[in-house]
Amino acid sequence: VRPAWSGRRLTHVGHADPRQNVEAARQAFRFAVRAAELAHRAAEHAAVVAAHQEMLIQSLPSAAERHGRMAALHRRTEKCQRAAERMHLAFARNLELWLSRQADGTAERPRLLAAVASTSGWQGAVLTLYNRDGAERLVAASDATARHAHELEVTLAEGPSWDAARGGNVTTEQGTQLEHRWPRYGPAVGRIGVHAVSAAPVDLAVDQLRGTLTVVGDTVPTTSVGDFRLGDVADALARTVLRVPSLVHSDSRDLPSLEVFGDEDFQPALHQAAGVLHERCGWDIDNAIALIRAHAYAEDRPVQDVAEEVVSGGLLLP
Amino acid sequence: MSNRDGYDVGTLATAQSLRAALLGVAQAVATGDLDRLVRWCLDCCTTLLGATAAAVVDLDRAAGFEQRRVTATDASVRELIELDLDLPTGACRDCLATGEPTTIPDLALALEPWAELAAGARELRFTWIHADPLRLRGDVIGSLHLFGDATQGPEELDIELAHAVAELALGTGAQQHVLDERSTEVAQLHNALSSRLVIEQAKGILAARHGIDVEHAFARLRKHARDHRRNIHDVARDVVQHHAPELT
Numbered sequence: 001v002r003p004a005w006s007g008r009r010l011t012h013v014g015h016a017d018p019r020q021n022v023e024a025a026r027q028a029f030r031f032a033v034r035a036a037e038l039a040h041r042a043a044e045h046a047a048v049v050a051a052h053q054e055m056l057i058q059s060l061p062s063a064a065e066r067h068g069r070m071a072a073l074h075r076r077t078e079k080c081q082r083a084a085e086r087m088h089l090a091f092a093r094n095l096e097l098w099l100s101r102q103a104d105g106t107a108e109r110p111r112l113l114a115a116v117a118s119t120s121g122w123q124g125a126v127l128t129l130y131n132r133d134g135a136e137r138l139v140a141a142s143d144a145t146a147r148h149a150h151e152l153e154v155t156l157a158e159g160p161s162w163d164a165a166r167g168g169n170v171t172t173e174q175g176t177q178l179e180h181r182w183p184r185y186g187p188a189v190g191r192i193g194v195h196a197v198s199a200a201p202v203d204l205a206v207d208q209l210r211g212t213l214t215v216v217g218d219t220v221p222t223t224s225v226g227d228f229r230l231g232d233v234a235d236a237l238a239r240t241v242l243r244v245p246s247l248v249h250s251d252s253r254d255l256p257s258l259e260v261f262g263d264e265d266f267q268p269a270l271h272q273a274a275g276v277l278h279e280r281c282g283w284d285i286d287n288a289i290a291l292i293r294a295h296a297y298a299e300d301r302p303v304q305d306v307a308e309e310v311v312s313g314g315l316l317l318p
Numbered sequence: 319m320s321n322r323d324g325y326d327v328g329t330l331a332t333a334q335s336l337r338a339a340l341l342g343v344a345q346a347v348a349t350g351d352l353d354r355l356v357r358w359c360l361d362c363c364t365t366l367l368g369a370t371a372a373a374v375v376d377l378d379r380a381a382g383f384e385q386r387r388v389t390a391t392d393a394s395v396r397e398l399i400e401l402d403l404d405l406p407t408g409a410c411r412d413c414l415a416t417g418e419p420t421t422i423p424d425l426a427l428a429l430e431p432w433a434e435l436a437a438g439a440r441e442l443r444f445t446w447i448h449a450d451p452l453r454l455r456g457d458v459i460g461s462l463h464l465f466g467d468a469t470q471g472p473e474e475l476d477i478e479l480a481h482a483v484a485e486l487a488l489g490t491g492a493q494q495h496v497l498d499e500r501s502t503e504v505a506q507l508h509n510a511l512s513s514r515l516v517i518e519q520a521k522g523i524l525a526a527r528h529g530i531d532v533e534h535a536f537a538r539l540r541k542h543a544r545d546h547r548r549n550i551h552d553v554a555r556d557v558v559q560h561h562a563p564e565l566t
Contacts (some may be wrong), residue, residue, distance in 0.1 A: 272522035
């Protein structure tokens with residue numbers, strides 16, 4: 001990992017003043033309540049989906065088919081539910097750890113995607129949501145390496161999430177297979193220490209918004225470690241996080257926010273920089289974003305750094 | 319005040335209560351047991367959130383006010399709420415009907431319809447009361463009642479948290495057809511995400527246009543939206559699509 005990427009801490013929390021620590025504890029509690037709310041929604045949703053599908057299956061004429069389909073349905077529902085529980089429990093546990101580390105003032109607020117990575121047995125995870133035209137709406141990452149791998153994939157226009165999105169299936173590769181399958185992306189992620197990847201589509205059951213969940217690591221985890229297939233975790237994310245409006249809206253401020261996601265997950269600097277280039281050079285927004293990405297790739301720097309430099313006027317593109 | 323590990327004692331106490339609260343909710347959610355969730359909520363209100371006593375009213379709207387269930391931290395508070403619910407013009411019914419939260423920071427000054435409940439609360443030696451309607455997807459499904467004896471009244475953050483905890487607890491008990499609402503929820507998500515990005519782009523455009531930094535650009539955007547009573551997202555979209563000559 002290059003110096004520009006290592007040790008980047010995106011959120012700092014922790015205070016010298018004890019009263020503020022109590023405030024932080026309360027805030028942690030608020031997040032924990034959110035996590036519990038999600039777990040509750042998971043159970044509720046899974047039950048309703050199961051009841052609905054059960055009804056459909058019961059109307060099938062063949063008894064053998066009914067039994068087979070029911071068994072498959074129960075297996076899938078149960079796996080998604082267990083993955084959701086595991087994911088939210090891991091998140092809540094991270095919140096608790098965070099709380100106990102408040103005193104030293106360096107703790108970083110836990111990210112949901114780190115819990116997603118550990119639940120599926122990988123080292124890093126990235127959730128991407130994009131609209132019908134393929135424009136990114138959210139890029140939530142567990143850490144800087146996972147985010148970097150994602151940026152390489154976008155810039156080089158090939159990689160596991162492209163394939164998962166196109167094929168609708170889970171895509172997994174490791175070792176030398178990475179370069180065979182993706183001649184540009186494979187070697188590029190190898191240089192940042194990623195030697196195994198997997199991606200699954202995140203099905204939101206609507207046309208206007210789609211997503212992919214991509215995980216990265218040294219090797220593909222064995223099933224006993226991972227336990228959950230990536231598809232189960234992607235299902236759990238879709239059902240218990242992305243469909244909870246109270247996590248999407250924050251009425252008290254002008255900006256809406258997904259409270260389980262961090263500010264950087266919305267890539268504010270990249271969009272501000274695109275606005276700057278749009279105004280200054282007349283580029284349309286999508287082209288401006290592509291230009292900033294290409295520049296970051298050519299200079300081997302994080303997209304966010306380049307974007308911040310454009311916004312501050314320090315970098316004049318093109 | 320710190321112990322020898324350097325942890326603030328207040329934080330530690332809060333951390334322990336928090337741990338207990340987390341464990342409680344994990345168990346209650348896992349079993350889906352409404353009684354346990356409501357108990358957990360009441361515990362949170364009194365151990366973590368500054369209330370001395372609390373009560374939750376669980377309402378079956380279709381069946382009317384008779385089909386209600388009151389759970390409280392102690393019998394006298396439960397009785398107080400029950401008595402008030404029996405009054406056709408009482409504060410509890412008013413809270414459920416209007417869907418408005420109410421705080422009475424000084425019980426001696428309570429007006430109708432709160433006078434009756436406030437008088438009862440004073441007899442129990444409370445100094446403030448708070449009533450909060452609880453909703454599930456817009457519908458009022460019950461209410462949360464907090465009682466305290468601190469002279470300065472309740473803290474806003476505590477009230478907000480108590481409300482979130484109570485809605486979570488009651489929401490578990492209600493049967494919902496999540497499937498129907500799936501597309502609405504995703505549409506909300508989509509709008510929220512797009513809105514956020516368009517606002518960032520507009521900030522960049524205004525910053526470059528006027529040679530100001532993005533914070534000032536945002537302030538300008540917000541002021542324009544307020545002055546014209548418009549949604550900030552709509553103003554930002556106009557800027558990006560060149561339909562906002564007044565901001566140039």
